[in-house]
Amino acid sequence: MTATVLSVAGARKAFGGLVAVNDVSFDVHDGELLGLIGPNGSGKTTMLNLISGALKPDAGSIALAGERISGLAEHQIARRGVARTFQLVRMLPAMDAERNVMAGALFGHRRLKDSAARDLARELLSFVGLSGREHVPVAALTYIDQKRVELARALASDPRVLLLDEWLAGLNPSELDTGIRLIETLNRQKRTIIMVEHVMDAIRSLCARCVVMNTGRKIKEGKVDDVLADPEVIEAYLGDDDA
Amino acid sequence: MKGLTSSEIGIAALGAVAVAAAATLPLFNQGYYLTLALNIVLYAALCTAWTLFSGPTHYVSLATAAFFGLGTYAVGLGLDHLPFPVLVLAGGAVAAVLAGLVGAATLRISGVYFVIFTFGLAELVRQVVSYAQIKITSRMGIYVFTDFTEKHIYWMLLALTVAVFVTGWLINRSRFGFAMQIIGNDETVARHSGINTARLKITLFMISGAFIGMAGAILAPRYSYVEPPAAFNPMISFLVVIMALLGGTRRLWGPLVGVIPFSILMDFVSVRFPNDTFIVIGIAFLLIVYLLPDGVTGRLEQLRARLRQPDAAAEPAALKEPA
Amino acid sequence: METIVTGVLLGGTYALVALGLTLQYGVARIMNLANGETFVAACFIAFWLFASYQLSPLYGLFVIAPAAFVINWTIYVVLLRPLVARAKNPGMLEVDSILATFGLLFLFQGLMLRGFGGAYTSYAYLSDRFEIFGAFYGLNRVVAFAAAVVIALALYVFLFWTRYGTAVRAVAVSPGAANLVGIDVSRAAALTFALGGALTACGGTLLSTFYTFNASMGVVFTMKALIIVIMGGVGDVRGAVVAALILGIAETSVARLVDPGLTLAATYGLFIFVLLVRPQGFFGRRQA
Numbered sequence: 001m002t003a004t005v006l007s008v009a010g011a012r013k014a015f016g017g018l019v020a021v022n023d024v025s026f027d028v029h030d031g032e033l034l035g036l037i038g039p040n041g042s043g044k045t046t047m048l049n050l051i052s053g054a055l056k057p058d059a060g061s062i063a064l065a066g067e068r069i070s071g072l073a074e075h076q077i078a079r080r081g082v083a084r085t086f087q088l089v090r091m092l093p094a095m096d097a098e099r100n101v102m103a104g105a106l107f108g109h110r111r112l113k114d115s116a117a118r119d120l121a122r123e124l125l126s127f128v129g130l131s132g133r134e135h136v137p138v139a140a141l142t143y144i145d146q147k148r149v150e151l152a153r154a155l156a157s158d159p160r161v162l163l164l165d166e167w168l169a170g171l172n173p174s175e176l177d178t179g180i181r182l183i184e185t186l187n188r189q190k191r192t193i194i195m196v197e198h199v200m201d202a203i204r205s206l207c208a209r210c211v212v213m214n215t216g217r218k219i220k221e222g223k224v225d226d227v228l229a230d231p232e233v234i235e236a237y238l239g240d241d242d243a
Numbered sequence: 244m245k246g247l248t249s250s251e252i253g254i255a256a257l258g259a260v261a262v263a264a265a266a267t268l269p270l271f272n273q274g275y276y277l278t279l280a281l282n283i284v285l286y287a288a289l290c291t292a293w294t295l296f297s298g299p300t301h302y303v304s305l306a307t308a309a310f311f312g313l314g315t316y317a318v319g320l321g322l323d324h325l326p327f328p329v330l331v332l333a334g335g336a337v338a339a340v341l342a343g344l345v346g347a348a349t350l351r352i353s354g355v356y357f358v359i360f361t362f363g364l365a366e367l368v369r370q371v372v373s374y375a376q377i378k379i380t381s382r383m384g385i386y387v388f389t390d391f392t393e394k395h396i397y398w399m400l401l402a403l404t405v406a407v408f409v410t411g412w413l414i415n416r417s418r419f420g421f422a423m424q425i426i427g428n429d430e431t432v433a434r435h436s437g438i439n440t441a442r443l444k445i446t447l448f449m450i451s452g453a454f455i456g457m458a459g460a461i462l463a464p465r466y467s468y469v470e471p472p473a474a475f476n477p478m479i480s481f482l483v484v485i486m487a488l489l490g491g492t493r494r495l496w497g498p499l500v501g502v503i504p505f506s507i508l509m510d511f512v513s514v515r516f517p518n519d520t521f522i523v524i525g526i527a528f529l530l531i532v533y534l535l536p537d538g539v540t541g542r543l544e545q546l547r548a549r550l551r552q553p554d555a556a557a558e559p560a561a562l563k564e565p566a
Numbered sequence: 567m568e569t570i571v572t573g574v575l576l577g578g579t580y581a582l583v584a585l586g587l588t589l590q591y592g593v594a595r596i597m598n599l600a601n602g603e604t605f606v607a608a609c610f611i612a613f614w615l616f617a618s619y620q621l622s623p624l625y626g627l628f629v630i631a632p633a634a635f636v637i638n639w640t641i642y643v644v645l646l647r648p649l650v651a652r653a654k655n656p657g658m659l660e661v662d663s664i665l666a667t668f669g670l671l672f673l674f675q676g677l678m679l680r681g682f683g684g685a686y687t688s689y690a691y692l693s694d695r696f697e698i699f700g701a702f703y704g705l706n707r708v709v710a711f712a713a714a715v716v717i718a719l720a721l722y723v724f725l726f727w728t729r730y731g732t733a734v735r736a737v738a739v740s741p742g743a744a745n746l747v748g749i750d751v752s753r754a755a756a757l758t759f760a761l762g763g764a765l766t767a768c769g770g771t772l773l774s775t776f777y778t779f780n781a782s783m784g785v786v787f788t789m790k791a792l793i794i795v796i797m798g799g800v801g802d803v804r805g806a807v808v809a810a811l812i813l814g815i816a817e818t819s820v821a822r823l824v825d826p827g828l829t830l831a832a833t834y835g836l837f838i839f840v841l842l843v844r845p846q847g848f849f850g851r852r853q854a
């Protein structure tokens with residue numbers, strides 16, 4: 001039985017009258033690539049925000065390898081090994097690609113010396129397909145390249161759990177292909193990843209297991225093929241008249 | 244630690260020459276020009292210390308007068324008991340403590356609250372100090388008698404300015420400085436990268452406040468009688484902001500570019516048009532906001548970039564901050 | 567008890583200033599540091615109308631408020647709208663608007679110092695005594711409070727009972743979303759900014775009937791208004807009123823029971839307390 005890296009138990013988050021995450025529980029195992037899917041507004045990004053500490057849960061708990069992280073500040077959670085990408089990519093606009101990636105390797109889960117961090121940044125930029133462009137200011141990069149930088153930055157901290165928030169969104173078919181292959185490589189390297197996605201092909205080809213959310217609740221969890229064929233899941237996405 | 248690049252050595256050498264030249268001024272003139280130069284060096288120290296914090300974080304601090312006044316009062320109150328150098332450090336320490344408290348209360352929240360809080364801080368400290376003074380000593384002011392003349396104060400302020408620059412330079416090359424730049428670029432990314440943003444902001448604010456406090460302490464002997472309205476004069480806060488923004492806060496030496504001309508301007512205006520100082524300041528602020536948002540140095544750097552690569556002048560499409 | 571009533575009467579006038587700033591910051595997203603100058607200018611104009619034309623300040627309201635409306639509208643359109651267009655994110659707009667209105671603060675105060683001098687001014691209007699619950703208060707304070715209540719109620723009716731008022735509230739919640747549902751956000755911001763200025767001017771007019779004022783006083787009132795707005799929750803009208811009354815009471819209590827020289831300390835104390843305990847204010851809705 002593989003170890004549980006992340007454990008979410010009864011998580012709940014409400015904004016005024018809107019309950020964005022309602023009593024959600026699931027586990028993520030070591031080396032697993034877990035899909036987190038659901039229609040728009042189902043609370044997936046809020047769930048990621050709860051895990052990364054951007055938001056604090058109103059109830060329930062989240063634990064990383066047995067240690068409780070819910071309620072801690074973002075930087076503390078980051079230092080314990082949680083890294084993420086953002087739905088709208090967040091760059092450090094006044095810096096080049098290399099320094100953007102170095103930011104992930106100096107202060108958090110991994111705290112390298114400057115020179116080691118620079119070497120690592122170069123290596124990771126090469127891994128995501130940006131070798132030779134370390135000193136390009138990120139403001140001059142295309143959107144997809146910025147996403148790559150963001151992924152490299154997240155990897156720079158050697159996270160125990162990597163949260164990808166719709167990282168494949170907005171890509172054309174060939175970019176999508178490259179992106180899926182990158183994540184596949186990470187999966188083969190036994191990285192533990194939670195992937196929030198709408199691109200179903202990616203979920204099907206990459207994930208073994210996934211969790212489905214709808215209006216804040218977890219409605220299904222299990223093998224991808226089973227889940228995607230489930231009538232309740234189909235109804236959530238398409239509405240009952242089209243099921 | 245990285246080694247020094249040749250351009251850094253060059254700048255350091257230039258700086259040393261400039262400082263040495265400035266230090267010789269009292270030998271030539273001990274009247275009007277020394278007073279003017281003293282003002283310039285004072286604001287050079289204050290504005291650069293201010294920029295240490297407000298530059299990278301983009302938080303506009305109006306607390307300068309509070310820190311300054313505390314430094315002045317540290318000297319005023321302690322002069323009979325402790326040697327002057329100790330009091331200067333004490334002034335810095337007290338100001339740093341206040342900065343720490345203010346930072347802890349406001350820097351965790353948002354920049355706007357910070358500005359508002361510091362807006363009235365000098366007045367608040369002044370009220371409290373006045374109240375305490377009258378209750379304890381039944382007098383408003385303190386006498387400060389020393390052997391220091393203007394030229395001594397001038398040299399001390401010059402030394403302080405050098406100290407501020409050296410500190411700023413050291414911070415910029417350090418991990419601390421890099422972390423602050425990350426915070427200034429995108430605080431969310433900073434937090435998610437493991438940076439304790441609140442603590443770093445507070446620390447930097449305390450360093451900045453300490454230098455400002457020390458400037459106030461050094462200036463105390465200039466007037467033999469120190470009173471709260473003069474020591475905690477809110478004008479100090481406003482002038483520091485204008486000069487620093489005018490010069491530009493992207494570079495450590497940016498404020499200097501604003502200090503020198505504006506000090507001269509204010510000197511001129513306060514003599515010729517004493518009733519219009521407020522109006523001049525108001526217009527200065529408006530000019531800065533609308534015409535020179537990154538200060539003179541920012542504008543110059545834009546021009547330089549455009550001269551180098553005329554076709555790259557267009558804004559790259561990619562970057563939009565999420566609302 | 568007497569302290570509380572005096573505090574409430576004072577708080578009523580503070581409420582108008584705070585409401586003015588709430589509208590300007592909550593809807594137009596402009597942190598108007600020059601707000602206090604509108605306030606003080608209104609004091610002087612009211613005084614001038616009363617001294618030169620024997621015009622009661624209550625009638626003066628009908629002159630001053632529209633004038634303030636027009637002037638603030640002009641300020642927004644000419645000076646502040648370009649900043650809104652230029653800002654790449656809300657944080658930048660806040661900093662820019664603070665600096666720009668800071669400049670206006672100095673400009674206006676400088677002009678007022680030139681025009682009216684730096685002396686303290688006051689005038690006698692309705693200074694007869696008025697009895698409430700057995701203690702006597704200046705009639706002017708009571709009338710000012712009553713007028714403030716009427717104006718605040720009018721604002722409430724506008725915001726919550728009229729169609730355009732609802733549009734204004736929508737802009738306060740989310741300018742982006744309001745835009746999408748067809749509200750002319752830019753025009754709403756300009757009009758609300760102007761309305762905020764008019765409210766502040768009403769506050770100044772009413773306060774001048776019982777308070778001694780001078781040209782340098784604006785800053786203090788801006789500060790109090792800012793603190794009230796934050797305590798009450800940015801953009802929240804009820805919160806601003808409640809916080810204003812609390813501040814009025816707190817200030818009066820400290821002035822009477824402790825020391826009149828510590829009123830600002832009391833205000834700040836309250837401010838710090840709110841920042842530490844409930845940074846979004848009493849009725850605030852934004853995540854801190």
